[in-house]
Amino acid sequence: MVSIKDIARKAGVSISTVSYALNGNPKVTPETSARILAIAKEMNYIPNAAARQLKKQESRIIGAFLTDFTGAFYGxxxxxxxxxxxxxxxxxxxxxGLQSHRLLPERMIDGAIILDSTFSDEELLDYADRGHRLVVLDRELSHPAVNQVLLDNKAGANLAMDYLIETGHRRLYVVSGPSDSFDSRQRMSAVRQTLSRHPELDAVVLEGDFNQGSGEAAGRLILEQWQGPAGVFCLNDEMAIGLFNAVAASDSGIRVGEELSIVGFDNIALTRYIQPRLATIEYSKYRWGAMASEQLLRMIAGEEVEHERIYVSLVESESVQDRR
Structure with a gap:
């Protein structure tokens, strides 16, 4: 690999002169700078990003860490x-993935946005203790170098459950998410609080995994246990669509929006293309990501920041039958 020492030797100048020219420093005359840049191009010189980063103490790169890339949620x-x-x-x-965690201690990035259950709280707090700036979207952490931009999961779950109860549903199913998901745990906490206030309800919790396959499995189980009209709250839209598909593919004669009501969570684009359209919990995923970046850049600049919350609303639709 060509180094600035090689360029200096060919140009007949010092290494510092080459460095000044490559970085646009006015200490080098325009003529000398142009000659050095031409030689660098001729020799196919590629700057050493790691060395430059070490000198400037910044990379101008931010890392977003995700548990995985599946589903229609992340765009x-x-x-x-x-x-x-x-x-x-x-x-x-x-x-x-676990290997990507090295980007933080090796300071290949200037800060990180975390939506990744493979990070433990202890690991993130250790990075924060070392001066790394973090924004978390999937947990609550108390540290001056960590900011929280959290979705109002409990409010969303309350809206979904209240919608089913207020439309007259007395037999309810809830399809949960993965146990290591902060969002799932928060939504289930609100679900249990709602159910504790309504002991008259016949409610069953089915285990899900935030993917369509687990929604389909839940749908088949509901059909096997069918005892009459029911409402279902799926803790995300992927599972709700899977459940919808399982019911539609069956020969049970049960129809979504008639005998079976379904509410999802996330308002992903796919919900607009099923009939009847899925009732769901809506929020701005774009705003969530934008707010996370805004908060992180303010922290990097040394500004004070407060924790933020992304608010939600209910999208009523024909997938819920009014049974009153």
């Missing part, structure tokens, strides 16, 4: 992050 979230960062001269890299 708007990442777009919100990217647009805010790009406007401020930063780039975004998206990571998943």
């Amino acid at each position: 708007d979230l990442l777009q919100g992050m990217k647009e805010v960062l790009n406007r401020k001269g930063y780039d975004l890299i998206v990571c998943s």
